[in-house]
Amino acid sequence: MPPSFTVQAVQMATGSGIDLKEFGRRLHDARTDSGLTQKMLAEALSEHLDISLTPSAVGNWERGDDEPSRDKVFALEELLATPPGLLSAPLGYLPIDARDEHDYNSRITRMPARVRRIIDRIIDDEERQR
Numbered sequence: 001m002p003p004s005f006t007v008q009a010v011q012m013a014t015g016s017g018i019d020l021k022e023f024g025r026r027l028h029d030a031r032t033d034s035g036l037t038q039k040m041l042a043e044a045l046s047e048h049l050d051i052s053l054t055p056s057a058v059g060n061w062e063r064g065d066d067e068p069s070r071d072k073v074f075a076l077e078e079l080l081a082t083p084p085g086l087l088s089a090p091l092g093y094l095p096i097d098a099r100d101e102h103d104y105n106s107r108i109t110r111m112p113a114r115v116r117r118i119i120d121r122i123i124d125d126e127e128r129q130r
Contacts, residue, residue: 020064023073023090028062030080030087038062040122044079045072047118067091079118 031041038055046053049071060066068076073088080087 018067018092019090020067022064023067023087024062024064026082026087026090027058027076030076030082031058031062034080036080037126040126041076041079043122044118045075048075048079 031038036044038058042053042055042058045051045058057066057068061068070088070091070093073091073093076082077084077087
């Protein structure tokens with residue numbers, strides 16, 4: 001289970017500035033813990049935000065070579081069902097849910113139904129292609 005992030009912890013993390021390498025490490029861990037490939041995550045994020053995104057963009061983020069936009073970071077936290085701040089704090093973004101001390105435990109144990117359907121469809125497509 002990922003560590004807890006309180007408002008104070010997120011504020012402390014955001015005070016240290018931008019850390020792309022730490023963001024990348026956390027993104028990689030969250031993605032692999034969710035059982036997703038870079039391609040699957042790129043497709044899910046593309047559909048979720050109605051944008052075009054390549055797996056190489058996810059790879060660049062994971063290596064710390066590039067910084068995703070704020071909306072992508074918060075969408076990644078939602079898609080990967082991470083606690084608020086897990087991905088956004090290293091980039092200096094204070095998540096809305098953390099400001100409200102939202103009960104994020106439910107985000108860890110279950111993804112939103114809409115997100116789960118997107119992920120399931122991508123997994124089904126990949127399995128059919130094998």
